[in-house]
Amino acid sequence: MNTGTAAPGSGISRRRLLVGGAGLAGAGAAGALAVASLAGGDAAAQATGGGVVPFHGVHQAGVVTRQDRLYFASFDVITDDPGELHRLLDDWTVAAAQMTAGLEAGEYGAVGGPYLAPPEDTGEALGLPAANLTITVGVGRSLFVDGDGRDRFGLAARLPSALIDLPHFPADDLDPARSGGDLCVQACADDPQVAFHAVRNLARIGFGVVSLRWSQLGFGRTSSTSTSQATPRNLFGFKDGTANIKAEEVEELDTHVWVQPGDDPGAEWLAGGSYLVARRINMHIETWDRTSLAEQETIVGRTKGSGAPLSGGDEFTEPDFAVTGRDDQTLIAERSHVRLAHPTVNGGARMLRRGYNFTDGSDGLGRLDAGLFFIAFVRDPRIQYVPMQTNLSRHDVMMEYLVHTGSALFAALPGVPDGGSFADALFD
Amino acid sequence: MNTGTAAPGSGISRRRLLVGGAGLAGAGAAGALAVASLAGGDAAAQATGGGVVPFHGVHQAGVVTRQDRLYFASFDVITDDPGELHRLLDDWTVAAAQMTAGLEAGEYGAVGGPYLAPPEDTGEALGLPAANLTITVGVGRSLFVDGDGRDRFGLAARLPSALIDLPHFPADDLDPARSGGDLCVQACADDPQVAFHAVRNLARIGFGVVSLRWSQLGFGRTSSTSTSQATPRNLFGFKDGTANIKAEEVEELDTHVWVQPGDDPGAEWLAGGSYLVARRINMHIETWDRTSLAEQETIVGRTKGSGAPLSGGDEFTEPDFAVTGRDDQTLIAERSHVRLAHPTVNGGARMLRRGYNFTDGSDGLGRLDAGLFFIAFVRDPRIQYVPMQTNLSRHDVMMEYLVHTGSALFAALPGVPDGGSFADALFD
Numbered sequence: 001m002n003t004g005t006a007a008p009g010s011g012i013s014r015r016r017l018l019v020g021g022a023g024l025a026g027a028g029a030a031g032a033l034a035v036a037s038l039a040g041g042d043a044a045a046q047a048t049g050g051g052v053v054p055f056h057g058v059h060q061a062g063v064v065t066r067q068d069r070l071y072f073a074s075f076d077v078i079t080d081d082p083g084e085l086h087r088l089l090d091d092w093t094v095a096a097a098q099m100t101a102g103l104e105a106g107e108y109g110a111v112g113g114p115y116l117a118p119p120e121d122t123g124e125a126l127g128l129p130a131a132n133l134t135i136t137v138g139v140g141r142s143l144f145v146d147g148d149g150r151d152r153f154g155l156a157a158r159l160p161s162a163l164i165d166l167p168h169f170p171a172d173d174l175d176p177a178r179s180g181g182d183l184c185v186q187a188c189a190d191d192p193q194v195a196f197h198a199v200r201n202l203a204r205i206g207f208g209v210v211s212l213r214w215s216q217l218g219f220g221r222t223s224s225t226s227t228s229q230a231t232p233r234n235l236f237g238f239k240d241g242t243a244n245i246k247a248e249e250v251e252e253l254d255t256h257v258w259v260q261p262g263d264d265p266g267a268e269w270l271a272g273g274s275y276l277v278a279r280r281i282n283m284h285i286e287t288w289d290r291t292s293l294a295e296q297e298t299i300v301g302r303t304k305g306s307g308a309p310l311s312g313g314d315e316f317t318e319p320d321f322a323v324t325g326r327d328d329q330t331l332i333a334e335r336s337h338v339r340l341a342h343p344t345v346n347g348g349a350r351m352l353r354r355g356y357n358f359t360d361g362s363d364g365l366g367r368l369d370a371g372l373f374f375i376a377f378v379r380d381p382r383i384q385y386v387p388m389q390t391n392l393s394r395h396d397v398m399m400e401y402l403v404h405t406g407s408a409l410f411a412a413l414p415g416v417p418d419g420g421s422f423a424d425a426l427f428d
Numbered sequence: 429m430n431t432g433t434a435a436p437g438s439g440i441s442r443r444r445l446l447v448g449g450a451g452l453a454g455a456g457a458a459g460a461l462a463v464a465s466l467a468g469g470d471a472a473a474q475a476t477g478g479g480v481v482p483f484h485g486v487h488q489a490g491v492v493t494r495q496d497r498l499y500f501a502s503f504d505v506i507t508d509d510p511g512e513l514h515r516l517l518d519d520w521t522v523a524a525a526q527m528t529a530g531l532e533a534g535e536y537g538a539v540g541g542p543y544l545a546p547p548e549d550t551g552e553a554l555g556l557p558a559a560n561l562t563i564t565v566g567v568g569r570s571l572f573v574d575g576d577g578r579d580r581f582g583l584a585a586r587l588p589s590a591l592i593d594l595p596h597f598p599a600d601d602l603d604p605a606r607s608g609g610d611l612c613v614q615a616c617a618d619d620p621q622v623a624f625h626a627v628r629n630l631a632r633i634g635f636g637v638v639s640l641r642w643s644q645l646g647f648g649r650t651s652s653t654s655t656s657q658a659t660p661r662n663l664f665g666f667k668d669g670t671a672n673i674k675a676e677e678v679e680e681l682d683t684h685v686w687v688q689p690g691d692d693p694g695a696e697w698l699a700g701g702s703y704l705v706a707r708r709i710n711m712h713i714e715t716w717d718r719t720s721l722a723e724q725e726t727i728v729g730r731t732k733g734s735g736a737p738l739s740g741g742d743e744f745t746e747p748d749f750a751v752t753g754r755d756d757q758t759l760i761a762e763r764s765h766v767r768l769a770h771p772t773v774n775g776g777a778r779m780l781r782r783g784y785n786f787t788d789g790s791d792g793l794g795r796l797d798a799g800l801f802f803i804a805f806v807r808d809p810r811i812q813y814v815p816m817q818t819n820l821s822r823h824d825v826m827m828e829y830l831v832h833t834g835s836a837l838f839a840a841l842p843g844v845p846d847g848g849s850f851a852d853a854l855f856d
Contacts, residue, residue: 111731111733115722122717125661192647196785200713204714207714217787234552236552285550289628359499360788361606361645364605
């Protein structure tokens with residue numbers, strides 16, 4: 001499906017993506033995107049303190065950036081008209097480019113428009129800096145085919161083969177109202193009000209075309225994606241993401257995160273994109289808090305203080321799963337989290353994680369409704385996420401303290417070049 | 429009820445509050461707390477950038493301070509034993525003093541304790557600065573007398589006369605699971621992870637004595653309490669709290685915020701404290717966003733851009749409710765929010781507000797569950813809050829875009845002097 005024309009009023013020229021799709025195949029000798037150095041570009045820009053992460057690029061921003069606050073939203077598309085969907089993505093592109101630059105949404109913004117019309121921007125971010133806002137858009141399997149396998153928008157032939165329905169994992173207790181969705185928007189910023197404002201304005205722009213399905217505020221970042229950041233802690237109190245892929249590891253990003261040309265001949269349009277796995281993981285923190293330090297460290301396989309593996313060294317020392325102690329037991333337990341999640345027991349699979357701690361109040365039973373909103377970006381979820389999560393769900397002792405209550409998989413679109421649109425990869 | 433002895437294991441000396449209770453009556457010629465200059469002390473300390481707000485003082489911190497992030501929790505007391513309640517408040521005092529200083533809770537903290545025991549601190553704030561954390565504790569009417577009027581802990585005779593059951597206001601649609609409570613903890617900080625950590629550790633310390641009733645994360649501050657801060661915006665996109673009482677207005681604080689000696693002969697123990705009104709106000713923001721700028725400004729009575737009253741001037745110009753324009757209509761509408769909330773139509777009543785924008789995801793109908801978690805500190809809610817809210821509920825056109833979904837009133841305890849305890853005022 002290709003509407004072929006610029007959306008009315010979108011105000012963007014629809015200049016074709018120069019690097020993208022099939023045209024990429026010859027870009028590098030090994031077929032890899034020869035643009036990896038750009039991958040860390042937004043992180044570098046952020047480090048300059050300018051507060052604006054470039055919106056346009058080969059990859060979407062918001063994957064390797066380091067902001068501490070998240071607002072994530074999943075939408076159902078409620079129109080049957082592919083043209084409306086296309087225009088929505090065009091309009092979202094314009095608004096996202098403006099808001100990530102620290103500008104208001106719309107041509108007139110919050111207060112500059114006609115006095116007798118609703119404002120084009122909702123206004124709560126007026127006066128606030130860009131705060132390193134990134135807006136990352138993904139598409140769900142249900143956008144391509146509905147539950148009966150019907151082609152909803154003429155996109156079925158473009159369904160990426162790795163955009164699967166995630167299997168049911170042991171210990172899943174998923175709430176359908178917190179799972180799935182046709183489109184997702186991940187807004188990350190240094191200021192939560194800026195992230196909220198971004199999602200709200202995209203929802204406002206999409207009125208009548210999309211309906212908010214679920215959303216999640218994340219208050220504290222885990223799994224840093226920068227070597228210049230201290231490793232943050234999750235709500236179990238442990239450092240989380242020590243071995244995460246970092247923005248600086250550009251080759252690893254091509255190997256493990258960015259979809260490469262040729263990965264999926266039926267969906268070359270996704271080259272330069274990624275897959276976004278979202279899992280709302282509730283933690284039984286009251287139970288955890290009554291567990292001994294010894295038990296906690298055994299379950300994790302690292303010390304709680306420094307985060308060093310129990311086999312010794314410091315936080316960044318590679319864990320040694322063979323070294324034994326008393327009674328010839330390995331110092332790192334076989335069912336510890338660090339071992340079961342380690343690439344060496346998962347066929348070398350690594351993920352780029354950018355989870356956020358969350359709390360949604362209490363559960364009515366005197367307990368905090370809190371945990372980790374897990375987000376991972378991977379090149380192929382069938383290889384990198386599903387086997388590892390199957391392994392963890394079955395064997396990880398930590399699962400006694402967790403329940404997965406929400407789940408979604410999206411294909412994160414490739415980057416939008418200057419003058420392009422989120423819709424280009426999908427429709428052109 | 430006076431347990432009279434230090435709580436076992438609390439580790440604090442119970443030095444008597446030098447300024448407080450009946451001993452205050454002669455402190456100033458007019459009976460005012462002659463300590464008003466201390467009121468802004470924590471704000472001043474915060475401005476130095478040290479990141480630590482002093483915990484001890486004549487008033488609790490967290491009233492005039494300026495942090496942007498909130499985690500608020502309401503607890504039910506589940507013990508019948510006054511001694512357990514007393515010890516809990518002692519233990520909370522020790523933990524609050526430590527955490528607000530940027531230290532871990534407990535004697536040994538997160539990782540320093542016995543290896544085979546649960547850690548004394550949950551650990552997720554390890555490595556984070558104090559982030560200007562304040563912990564403010566209040567007590568609800570239900571702590572003194574239960575629904576049948578029974579004296580629960582021997583405190584009924586000490587019930588402050590202004591600690592009423594708030595009346596039902598028109599347009600209230602209160603969720604009992606988001607209302608009321610025996611104790612409250614307001615944790616404010618520059619970092620939400622630090623605020624969350626504080627509440628979580630107090631809940632952990634209270635295991636078996638208190639049960640979490642409800643809690644609320646606030647992501648963006650409204651109603652600044654400092655003249656050095658730009659006025660923040662609520663989710664209607666308008667500046668909120670332009671006319672708020674500021675930390676620098678020390679005389680106004682004594683007049684409108686701090687309970688004064690002699691205010692309540694039956695509850696002299698509350699002198700130096702305040703009343704904390706908490707209201708969870710959901711905003712129909714999707715409806716608001718489809719309202720014209722003209723209508724929005726008419727409803728508010730101020731411009732959306734600068735926040736100036738519609739009668740002219742700049743943000744801090746006093747509104748002139750008499751000045752008329754075309755057709756002899758007043759420029760500020762009679763039912764505008766700014767007029768109905770103004771001291772001149774509320775018998776001179778002012779409040780110190782410190783609300784926070786919130787979002788708790790979506791409501792299952794495609795709309796954001798978001799709004800304002802309103803907090804106000806007042807010297808007497810019967811005079812300052814109830815008449816004004818009655819007025820607003822009945823006449824404010826803005827009410828068409830609001831629904832109050834949670835409500836609570838607490839007596840915020842007086843400040844805790846060095847070596848004192850939250851329990852002192854209540855029990856001694």
